[in-house]
Structures are given as structure tokens and as C-alpha cells.
Amino acid sequence: MKISYNVNKNGFYGDFGGAFIPEMMHANIEELKSNYIKISSEKSFVKEFHDLLKNYVGRPTPLYFAKRLSNKYKTKIYLKREDLCHTGAHKINNTIGQILLAKKLGKNRIIAETGAGQHGVATATVCALMGIKCIIYMGEVDIKRQAPNVARMKMLGAEVRPAVCGSKTLKDATNEAIRDWINNPINTHYIIGSVVGPHPYPDMVARFQSVIGNEVKSQLKKIEGNENPNYVIACVGGGSNAAGIFYPYLDNEKVKIICVEAAGKGIDSGESAATSVLGKEGIIHGSKTLLMQTADGQITEPYSISAGLDYPGIGPMHANLYRSGRGKFISIDDKDAMKWGLNLSRMEGIIPAIETSHAFAVLDKIKFSKDDVIVFNCSGRGDKDLETYIDYFKL
């Protein structure tokens, strides 16, 4: 039998995935698991989802041929413009899908956790859109670091609750959100923002984000006469924008997959987020995957200049892409990522999010040939990172 890189019926991607959860969360997860595919394939759901993606998010996003970049690197480079989505990144595709699902399940209260605040903003946005109560858990340290996003969430009507335990960052916010969900199983849905967490979250989020890859297929078919590029390339934090663009190509090995992780100050510096290389098998947030940990299994605090990539794990789909060799993993340090923020701005007039900048740095690491068709997922825009760019380049 041909192997598949997609999820199996038990919620595993090869050795990774599953649902390793406390007994008290069982009912919530079970409810989701038995409903997510059924509800999200109903005609009325599909129609409402796609209407909102079109008229609210602004889809389909363009597949843009980057002419100057292509000339310089002597290959054919396309950008999938997720940076043009409402709220400035791909995250909204998933939050729209999950809020519609929550409504169908009869939930009237939404919780989420956020680190840098991007997922919090995308969640607060769809809650405002639907008139549903929204509570965002965020580490106290992150609340101070990410003031503009906290203000956005409040502007959108969300309540931002500080997590005051531990390192007061993302993982502590996640623990608070899980505690909340256990206490409010009936009326509350927990919107997870990436392809992480217990099954069915990784698969559910990948399906909602797969709109990205499906659009690429039909757009490439029109432009190039072939729906298959030679390479698809995306940055990986938890892995949702990557999963979205890889999705229709997962089992088509003619299309090469490249995952770009954040090396931070360097893989061996102790300040990095290069999970595939540095990570070992373990369980984080209910899923078996590769994660950065100490010898006795304590989760290590990751570091990257881009707040969206400093997650200590990667989703189980990506852990399996790494272990099986289906995906090629490259880590890019802060310096090269920042340089590419500037390169893309000056060569194409597109200021990318710093997360996104990491992906483009691959152009200096791999030699592509003249006839290769390469699609980069341009996951988000750089407005949110202007402060960091200003400090770094003394603009």
C-alpha cells in the first residue's frame, strides 16, 4: 500500500499525533472528534465558510509571479499572498472555520491562548463578527511585550486574561485555557491557532487552512498549465500555514516540500526554535511530537526574533514529514531572516512578517534550476513587526 503523509483514522501521522489528554478533557475532545468532519462537510457549512473567505477575508489571495526575484535567482518564483488576508495573515482562515463549527455545536463562548497576540486577534475578530463572547489567555510577560495586539483584542471586544504562573508566556496561557475548558465543557469552544494540540485539532486546522494549497493548484494550472510546482516552501512555527499550502501535495512526491524553522541566534546557541533538529520525541499540549526539552524532559523555552515561530514543538504532521524525509527542513537565523525582510521589501515592494522572511532566506541556501517552479507561502505582512525592523535596521 502507498504510504500517506496525511492523518490516519486514529489521529496519527506516522509515530506522531494522537490525543494524550487528561480524563477531564475527554468529553470535549470526543464531541469535536465525532463532529468536525461531518459538520464541516455539510453543504450549508461549506457555503457559509467560502462566502466568508471570499467576502470577509478577501479570498482567493493572489498567486503572484515575483519577476525581479525570479530574474535574480534564475528560477521561477511565485508568492501565495496570505499577507493580503483580512487581519494580515493566514490565521483567519482557521478561526473562521472554527467559529462556524462552534456555532453549529451550540457553543456561545470562545476561549483561546495567544503568545505574540496574532492568533488572539484573529480569534477576537471572528467572535466580533459573530457576536460571541471571547476570552483570550495570554502570559503576563507577553501582554507587556505585545501591547498593540492586546489593544486590538480589547478594541474588538475580547477579554484578555493574564496567565501569571511559570514563565508567564505562551505555555502558561495554554495551561490556563485548558483549565478553563475543563471547567466549562458545555458552552465553550477552545480555538487552537495552529496544527498542534490533541487530535482532531491538527487535522481540523490543516483542513481549514488547505484552502491555501487548493487555490495554488488551480491558480498554477491556469498560469503554468500544470498544477504541480517543483517546490512549496513555508515557515514553520506550529505549522499551520505550511500545512495549508502542503495539504493537496502531501502524497504527491513530485512536489518537494521545504519547511523553514527559526534558528534564532544559531542552532547551537541555546537560543533557538529549530525544533526538528533540536527536538526529541515527547508530548506537548496533548500531542506526541518533536519538542525541545531538557535531558529530563522539561520543555525548553524557545527563542526567535519572530514571536510567531518561537513555539517549542512542531505539529505532528511536520514531525512526520521530518522523520520520514518527505519534507526537507532548513533553519534560518535571525540575521538572515531580517536581511530577507529588507530584500523582499526592496525587490518586490512587499514588507513581510518576520516569520515569513525566514522562508525566503532559503533562496540563499538552495540552488534552484532555471525551469523550477517554486511557490513560497507569504504567510503574513510586516506591519506588526515594524517596531522590530525599526530597531534592528535603525530606520
Ligand SMILES: *Cc1c(COP(=O)(O)O)cnc(C)c1O
Ligand atoms: C503565526 C504566524 C506564523 C506561524 O504559525 P504557523 O502555525 O506555523 O503558520 C507564521 N507566519 C505568520 C505571519 C504568523 O502570523
